[in-house]
Every structure is written in C-alpha cells, then in structure tokens.
Amino acid sequence: MRTCNPWLARISALTLMGPAVVLADEAIDANSVNAFWGVSAEKFEYRYSDSDEKLAVIESDAWYGSDELKFRWQFTGEWEEAHNAWETLENQFLAQTPISEFWDAKAGIRIDTPEGPDRVYGVIGLTGLAPYWFEIDTNLYVSDEGDASVDFEAEYELLITNYWIVSATFETLLAFSEDREIGVGKGINSTEMGLRLSYDLIDRSFSPYVGVVHERKYGDTADFARASGGGTEDWFAVVGARLAF
Amino acid sequence: MTRRLIAVALALGLPAIGMAGEYDLTVDRVKIDTGDFVKEGIGYNGSSPGPTLRFKEGEDVVINVTNNLKETTSIHWHGLILPFEQDGVPGISFPGIQPGETFTYRFPVVQAGTYWYHSHSGFQEPNGAYGAIIIEPEGREPFRYDREYVVQLTDKHPHSGDRIMRNLKSSPDYYNRQQQTVMDFFTESREQGFMATLRDRRMWGQMRMMKADIEDVQGFTGLINGKGPEQNWTGLFKPGERVRLRFINSSAMTYFDIRIPGLKMTVVQADGNNVQPVNVDEFRIGVAETYDVIVHIRDEQAYTIFAESMGRSGYARGTLAPREGMVAEVPELRKAPMLTMADMAGHMDHGDMDHGSMNHGGMDHGNMSDGAMDHSNMNHGSMNHGSMDHGSMNHDSMSQGGMDHSAHGAGMPEDPFYASGSGLLPTASNGGKFLSYSDLRAQSPLYEEREPTREIEMRLTGNMERYEWSINGVKYEDADPVVLQYGERVRFKFVNETMMTHPMHLHGMWSILDVGAGKWNPIKHVISVAPATTVYMETEVDAPGEWAFHCHLSYHAAAGMFRKIVVEGGPDEEVASGDAQAKGGDA
Ligand SMILES: [Cu+2]
Numbered sequence: 001m002r003t004c005n006p007w008l009a010r011i012s013a014l015t016l017m018g019p020a021v022v023l024a025d026e027a028i029d030a031n032s033v034n035a036f037w038g039v040s041a042e043k044f045e046y047r048y049s050d051s052d053e054k055l056a057v058i059e060s061d062a063w064y065g066s067d068e069l070k071f072r073w074q075f076t077g078e079w080e081e082a083h084n085a086w087e088t089l090e091n092q093f094l095a096q097t098p099i100s101e102f103w104d105a106k107a108g109i110r111i112d113t114p115e116g117p118d119r120v121y122g123v124i125g126l127t128g129l130a131p132y133w134f135e136i137d138t139n140l141y142v143s144d145e146g147d148a149s150v151d152f153e154a155e156y157e158l159l160i161t162n163y164w165i166v167s168a169t170f171e172t173l174l175a176f177s178e179d180r181e182i183g184v185g186k187g188i189n190s191t192e193m194g195l196r197l198s199y200d201l202i203d204r205s206f207s208p209y210v211g212v213v214h215e216r217k218y219g220d221t222a223d224f225a226r227a228s229g230g231g232t233e234d235w236f237a238v239v240g241a242r243l244a245f
Numbered sequence: 246m247t248r249r250l251i252a253v254a255l256a257l258g259l260p261a262i263g264m265a266g267e268y269d270l271t272v273d274r275v276k277i278d279t280g281d282f283v284k285e286g287i288g289y290n291g292s293s294p295g296p297t298l299r300f301k302e303g304e305d306v307v308i309n310v311t312n313n314l315k316e317t318t319s320i321h322w323h324g325l326i327l328p329f330e331q332d333g334v335p336g337i338s339f340p341g342i343q344p345g346e347t348f349t350y351r352f353p354v355v356q357a358g359t360y361w362y363h364s365h366s367g368f369q370e371p372n373g374a375y376g377a378i379i380i381e382p383e384g385r386e387p388f389r390y391d392r393e394y395v396v397q398l399t400d401k402h403p404h405s406g407d408r409i410m411r412n413l414k415s416s417p418d419y420y421n422r423q424q425q426t427v428m429d430f431f432t433e434s435r436e437q438g439f440m441a442t443l444r445d446r447r448m449w450g451q452m453r454m455m456k457a458d459i460e461d462v463q464g465f466t467g468l469i470n471g472k473g474p475e476q477n478w479t480g481l482f483k484p485g486e487r488v489r490l491r492f493i494n495s496s497a498m499t500y501f502d503i504r505i506p507g508l509k510m511t512v513v514q515a516d517g518n519n520v521q522p523v524n525v526d527e528f529r530i531g532v533a534e535t536y537d538v539i540v541h542i543r544d545e546q547a548y549t550i551f552a553e554s555m556g557r558s559g560y561a562r563g564t565l566a567p568r569e570g571m572v573a574e575v576p577e578l579r580k581a582p583m584l585t586m587a588d589m590a591g592h593m594d595h596g597d598m599d600h601g602s603m604n605h606g607g608m609d610h611g612n613m614s615d616g617a618m619d620h621s622n623m624n625h626g627s628m629n630h631g632s633m634d635h636g637s638m639n640h641d642s643m644s645q646g647g648m649d650h651s652a653h654g655a656g657m658p659e660d661p662f663y664a665s666g667s668g669l670l671p672t673a674s675n676g677g678k679f680l681s682y683s684d685l686r687a688q689s690p691l692y693e694e695r696e697p698t699r700e701i702e703m704r705l706t707g708n709m710e711r712y713e714w715s716i717n718g719v720k721y722e723d724a725d726p727v728v729l730q731y732g733e734r735v736r737f738k739f740v741n742e743t744m745m746t747h748p749m750h751l752h753g754m755w756s757i758l759d760v761g762a763g764k765w766n767p768i769k770h771v772i773s774v775a776p777a778t779t780v781y782m783e784t785e786v787d788a789p790g791e792w793a794f795h796c797h798l799s800y801h802a803a804a805g806m807f808r809k810i811v812v813e814g815g816p817d818e819e820v821a822s823g824d825a826q827a828k829g830g831d832a
Contacts (some may be wrong), residue, residue: 006547030336030366031793032721032801038415067720102453102710129710132450162422184795203404203464204419206410 035065038143045240047213051231054081057240063096070096072106078228085115092123103128110141120144132151144235149175160197165207168215169194183228185220191214198242207242268298268308272318272342272364277373279466284371294471294495295362295376297395302383303358308350310342317341317536317628318367320350321752322378323533324360324770327352331792332752334365337791337809341366347535357382358517359491359535361397368406371497371799377397379491380517387688388513388522390539391490391596396478398530400465400499401473409462410800416713419466419824423558423581425455434704453684456583458709458744459669460556460711461800462498467552467561471649477572478563484545488565489513491537494530496801500555500746500773502529502671505548505565506576510538518767519688522544524675529555531748531773534829536680540565547571555669556748557581560707568666579674585667588744590777661761664777669746683760685767692785694764697736701727705774705796705806707743713804714743714796720805723829725793727808733786741774747774747801754793771797789815 041060048054056079063072071094078088081132094108110121125139135155143149148221151173158166159211173189213236217225275288278304289295300306312318319341321333329558337474344347364374377395402409425446433442472478476756482488490510504510504527512523513535530536530552542548547566557578564572578745594624608624618659662682663670696822707714716724725730729735737756740747748771749756766783774780793805 031334031795031802031807032805033410034722036411038411038416041414067711098711101708103750128454131453132447133453137681159426160426161426161428162424 005087034066040244045238047236047238049236057114107211147179163200165198167196182237183224188218189221192216211238213238250742265305271311271313273313273360279401280475283465287369288373293373297377300354300380305353309347311347312342315344315715320362321365322362326355332576333678337793349775359537360517361493371406375495390489391486395491397470397493399468400496401468402465408830413712420462420470464557465559467559469561471565474562480565482542487539489539496532501552502533505550505554507548508540512538518768523684526673526675527679528680533771547573549575551574580619582668585668587664588776615675646758647790663775686762687767689826690764691768702738705741705747714806716799721807728812729786729787729812736783739774739780741776746775748797750797751794753788754784
C-alpha cells in the first residue's frame with residue numbers, strides 16, 4: 001500500500017526539480033502554439049468581357065509562420081483563352097512582420113513569367129486593416145531593369161447577411177518609369193474595380209460568387225495596349241469561388 | 246486547512262486516516278455523436294465525457310492513466326489541491342504521458358465538492374478529453390438533497406481544435422456569424438434614427454472593433470453529459486424530491502447562461518466550495534467553473550435544463566422528468582447581446598475625451614429595459630476617438646464627468662463585475678434573480694483573513710485582429726515565470742483591457758475572489774473577468790512547486806494568455822536540502 005503522504009510526495013517532487021528545470025524549454029511547446037499555416041484563394045474565377053474576351057483568374061496565398069514572422073507565397077495568374085497563354089503569371093515570396101496593431105510590413109521578391117519577357121522584382125510592402133474595415137495592401141516594386149512601380153489594393157466587405165457578402169475591390173498600378181517591353185507606361189497604368197456577391201456555402205472554406213469587374217488602362221499604357229491590338233477598357237462578368245483551407 | 250490537519254495528524258503519529266482508492270483510465274480515440282454530427286475525438290475508457298470519478302475526502306488516490314493515443318497526453322485534475330508534480334501540466338508539472346505509457350498519479354484528496362479532469366495537452370480537451378470528479382465530504386454537508394446528477398456541459402465543434410486555432414489565426418472572425426449586417430443597419434436606423442446608427446457604425450469602424458465580438462467560436466453543439474439537444478440527456482426524479490445538480494462547464498470557449506424554467510435553483514456550491522445558499526432563476530457559468538444547485542421539484546412534470554451560450558449562438562439542453570421520455574418546452578434562444586462602448590473602456594483613453602460635449606439628450610433611458618444599455622443613440626460624433634490611447638480609463642472619473650451610469654435608473658441592475666452599461670450584463674429571462682459573483686459568500690472561511698503581503702497586477706491583454714492573447718502584453722513564450730514566496734498572501738489585480746471575458750485559472754492554490762465580504766469572500770479556482778472591469782482575488786501561497794496560471798478559453802491559453810507560477814520556499818525546502826546534504830555527505 002502506498003500512503004500518499006503529502007510531505008513524501010513533495011520530497012519526491014523536489015528530487016524531480018532537476019528534470020523540471022530541463023523542461024523549461026519544452027514547456028513553451030507544450031502550452032502554447034507558435035506556428036500556423038493557411039492556404040486560400042481569394043479569387044478563383046472565370047471572366048467574360050463585353051468584347052468576348054475570356055480569362056481564368058487565380059489569386060492565391062499560402063503562408064506559414066508565427067505572430068512575429070510569416071512566410072508567404074502569393075500566386076497570381078491570368079490565363080487568356082483566345083491566346084491560350086498566361087497573360088499574367090506572378091509569384092511573390094515574402095516575409096511579413098507586424099509593425100503596429102493593425103499593420104504588417106513585408107519584403108521579398110516577385111517573379112513574373114507570363115508570355116513574353118520575364119521580370120524579377122524586389123518588393124517591399126504594407127498590408128493591414130485601415131479604419132472602417134478597409135483591407136489594404138500596397139507594394140513598391142523595383143525590377144531587374146531598374147524600373148520602379150507601386151500597386152495599391154483595397155477591399156471592403158459588406159455583409160448583406162452573415163452568409164451573403166458583397167465585396168468591393170479596387171486595384172491600381174502606378175509606374176515611375178516606362179518599361180515598354182512589358183507594356184508599362186509612366187504614370188497611372190490601370191485600375192480595376194470589382195464587385196462580387198458571395199455566399200459562404202461551406203464554413204468560410206468554399207464561397208461561390210458572381211460579380212462584375214471593370215478594367216481600364218490609362219496614358220501610355222493604354223497606347224501600348226491599343227498598339228498591340230488590345231482594348232483599354234473592359235467590363236467583365238465573373239463567376240468563381242473564394243477558397244480557404 | 247484540511248491538509249494541515251492531515252499533516253498534524255501524521256506528525257502526531259496518528260494512524261493514517263486515508264483509505265487508498267485505485268482508478269484506471271485509458272486515453273482513447275473515440276467517436277462523438279452529438280445528434281447534429283459525428284466526429285472522431287478523444288475520450289477516457291472509450292467514451293467522451295470520461296467516467297465520473299468519485300473520491301472521498303481524506304483518501305489517497307492512485308490513478309493509472311494509460312495513453313492509447315499516438316501522441317503525448319496528460320490529465321489535469323481541475324481545482325484539486327495536490328502536490329505540483331501530480332497536477333498534470335506537461336512542461337511544468339511533468340513531461341507528459343508518452344504513447345503507450347502508463348503514468349500513475351498519486352495524491353491525497355484534501356477537499357470535497359464538484360470538480361473535473363481534462364487533458365492539458367494540445368487541444369485534446371476541446372476534442373473530448375474531459376470528465377467529472379465528485380468528492381464526498383468527510384463531514385456532513387450543510388444542505389439536504391435526495392438525489393444528485395452531474396450536469397457536465399461542453400461546446401462540441403465539428404472542427405478539430407487544431408483547425409479552429411488555425412482558422413482563428415487566419416481570420417479572427419472566422420466563426421462569428423452574428424456580425425452586424427446591412428439589414429441590421431436598416432432595422433436600427435428605423436428604430437434609432439439614421440444618423441445615430443451611422444455614427445455608431447462609424448465609431449466602431451474607426452476602432453476596427455466589433456460589437457458582436459462576444460464568442461470567438463460559434464457553430465458548436467452544446468452537450469450535457471455528452472448528449473446534444475436532440476439526444477436530450479434526462480435525469481429522473483420523484484415529485485417532492487430535492488435534486489442536486491452539479492453543473493460543470495467543460496467547454497473550450499463557451500460561457501453558458503443556465504435556467505430551468507419553472508424551477509428556482511438554490512446555489513450551494515461554487516467551484517467545489519460551499520457557499521451560503523442563494524436562490525436564483527438563472528446563472529452564468531464561466532468556462533471551467535462548477536456550480537452546485539439544488540432544485541426542489543414538487544410537481545409531476547418535466548422541466549428543461551436550458552443552457553444558452555452567452556453570445557446566444559448555441560445551447561445545451563437536458564431534461565428533468567419523473568419518467569423517461571417526458572419532455573418540456575425548449576425555450577427559444579434570446580437575441581444576441583452586443584458589446585457597448587462601456588465594454589471597450591480598456592481601449593480608450595478618456596483623458597482626451599470631452600465628456601461635456603457628449604450629447605446625452607439622444608439617449609433614451611426609458612427604452613433601456615432589457616439591461617443591455619444601448620450607446621448607439623449617444624452622440625459620439627463629438628468624441629475624438631482617433632486619438633484614444635488605451636488602458637488608462639477610470640470609471641470613477643467617468644461618472645464624475647457626467648456619464649453617470651448609476652443614474653440610468655429605470656430598474657437597470659448594476660453589478661460591480663460588469664462595466665457600468667456593459668452589453669454583457671446578464672438578466673434572468675423571467676425577470677427574476679440572476680446570480681452575480683457579488684452574491685457569493687463562503688459557507689465557512691477556509692483561511693483566516695489577513696492583509697495581503699503584496700499585490701500583483703495582471704492586465705489581460707490581446708489583439709483581436711491578430712488573435713493574439715497575452716498577460717501584461719507579453720505572451721507565454723516570451724514571459725518570465727511569476728515567482729511567489731511560500732507563506733505569502735498575494736493579492737492579484739486583474740484588469741481586463743480586452744473586449745472578451747476571460748476565465749482565469751490558477752492551478753494548485755485557491756483563488757479567494759474579492760466580493761467585498763472580507764473573510765466570507767468565496768473560494769474559487771476560476772475567476773471570470775468581464776471586459777473593462779477590474780477584479781481582485783487573493784491567494785494564500787501554501788503550495789510549493791511550479792504551477793500553471795492561464796485563461797481557460799482553450800484558444801486564448803494556446804495563443805499566449807498563460808503564465809508559469811513558481812512558488813519558492815516552503816517547509817519542504819529544508820527537508821529537501823537536508824536530504825541533498827545527506828546524500829552529498831555520503832558521496
Ligand atoms: Cu481569454
């Protein structure tokens with residue numbers, strides 16, 4: 001029989017103190033979780049333009065890391081059906097860290113390998129939540145050709161109900177110098193505005209949507225587009241889904 | 246106290262009074278069927294919840310725990326006063342129980358009442374690894390009852406614990422389906438005016454905070470003793486009996502508001518300790534708390550035990566009935582509460598706030614009948630929220646500044662454990678008595694009253710957008726342990742600077758909740774701290790060793806709202822060092 005005398009138990013406890021000290025680091029692993037991951041596709045859609053252009057568009061994001069440091073891989077692709085080619089094919093590899101309560105800074109590289117000339121860029125950016133729930137993402141790119149540009153994206157979600165959600169997006173690209181080879185002119189290049197109505201069908205993992213997107217090119221960029229036989233303004237009907245795992 | 250008595254008894258060479266009870270538990274993969282969904286989970290002896298363990302005060306227990314999982318496990322005996330290396334927290338008390346290993350817990354049972362046990366490894370507890378503990382007292386109890394039931398609640402979710410944590414980290418509102426919508430905006434505009442509603446939204450939007458941020462994890466099925474609302478756990482009684490219900494909230498994340506329509510409940514125990522009886526119509530049970538109530542049932546009819554989640558996103562339901570199969574009406578969920586500016590106090594610096602320019606004229610006090618104060622009619626437009634600095638708000642000065650909540654009158658209850666004007670202040674559905682911490686008085690004080698030796702401030706902090714939780718702004722992994730000295734009486738000051746309610750749990754030692762009743766302050770093991778409130782508790786530091794202290798919301802603890810507590814000194818230290826010297830002398 002064992003009488004569990006508290007004194008005896010405590011003495012044996014103290015003889016265990018050695019191992020307990022060794023355990024100090026393990027304690028961190030055992031009682032809090034430090035690394036997480038996520039995979040999502042904010043856009044996974046098909047676009048039909050009023051001029052009969054058909055595009056498949058993917059914008060996806062995979063991340064791994066801690067509260068202090070995350071690694072992201074962001075993939076953006078636009079497949080044009082008529083040309084049977086990637087009009088946009090972009091991979092960004094980024095490290096991201098918080099700089100304030102609502103904002104993260106990020107840095108890394110972007111590798112563009114669409115049809116035509118490739119580009120590699122250095123990226124620094126800012127992402128976070130602005131007052132009134134605007135999600136903002138903005139980046140400065142410097143290409144291997146020495147050209148600098150800035151993009152800016154804002155998104156706002158309007159809850160019709162807790163499952164029916166309208167999201168409004170705005171994107172723009174501004175270049176500080178011309179890179180004629182890839183059709184980038186100096187100044188404001190383009191804007192894209194989107195409005196999508198989605199429904200959370202399975203949790204927030206699968207949310208099909210329909211919507212409209214308006215794309216417009218400006219200035220020299222528009223001229224380049226016209227010169228290569230493209231349009232400068234398009235309305236698209238979109239159908240797709242938001243995915244998250 | 247009891248422990249001291251045993252020690253004294255042993256010192257006097259009296260025969261050991263404890264009998265030894267031996268228990269075997271296996272930790273297994275199990276299927277959990279909630280009636281809404283079936284899910285793989287973790288249980289004990291093949292089921293979730295595990296078996297109810299019945300101990301007797303004064304006995305020495307031996308519990309053999311065999312790990313049949315492929316991962317490390319542990320069992321923590323929640324609320325039990327025991328030697329620290331028997332406490333079951335991997336990395337603090339012991340290394341954990343490896344797959345295939347049998348670990349034997351041995352400890353004397355020095356208390357009585359209702360407690361529970363659960364895994365302290367990963368998210369095994371949300372996944373189903375929990376069970377009840379009932380400890381029969383050595384002496385007589387100060388109340389009578391004819392029969393008793395354990396009523397163990399949990400919030401079983403279709404997602405695994407790991408998945409939930411990951412989703413919350415990806416998007417903190419992942420599970421929140423009670424957010425304010427465009428529809429709500431229109432409804433509110435009709436009721437309170439367009440401009441007022443717009444101002445309200447603008448104010449919350451500016452701060453990037455949500456009024457609906459009450460429950461992190463919705464979408465669960467509430468279980469009572471492992472049974473979902475449809476499966477309807479039923480406890481039988483004979484008319485005329487007094488039935489003791491031992492409520493245990495084993496949820497990962499959910500506070501429940503409990504009522505049994507048609508019956509008054511007499512609260513006789515809180516967290517295992519006898520309290521002076523209070524008759525209530527409804528009570529809120531924080532995560533990991535236990536409350537024992539007695540219901541005197543005279544009529545031969547069925548009664549519903551209805552446990553609504555605090556955010557009204559789900560419920561657990563059971564039945565008390567004279568015969569199997571009888572049911573009573575199941576109430577509807579009440580409207581979800583919303584947080585108010587008062588709950589946000591921790592986020593505001595009122596130094597910059599010009600109370601004089603707040604337009605109170607638009608506040609319709611007459612309409613504030615449901616206890617949930619609505620600030621949306623207040624003209625916050627003239628409040629400069631942009632420059633608010635957090636944490637230095639003082640409620641007292643707030644009321645002097647003209648925002649006198651006590652004058653809101655019209656039968657609106659006040660409770661020191663909720664911010665004045667809090668949206669979380671509960672009311673009984675039948676307009677009757679809702680239990681407050683302020684009602685709790687110890688039946689017989691466990692400790693002599695004395696002045697605390699020092700005060701330790703614990704600010705409960707977090708960043709909801711990032712789903713980070715911390716104490717004093719520091720997460721567990723970055724924090725030094727809190728060092729206490731054996732023999733101290735420490736006063737803890739909890740300042741909740743977040744917008745969520747946190748059930749704070751200290752292992753190994755009692756938490757004496759300050760309700761302003763001196764030596765009659767109740768003794769607990771979980772202290773729930775509502776948003777924008779300051780709550781005090783005192784601890785007699787009478788247990789040497791290393792202990793865990795944390796928020797009992799599983800995902801808050803895992804995100805960092807956790808501390809190691811080291812109690813230095815104590816009578817054993819001399820014995821131990823003497824022992825070590827003796828060993829050293831031998832070598
Ligand atoms: Cu918490």
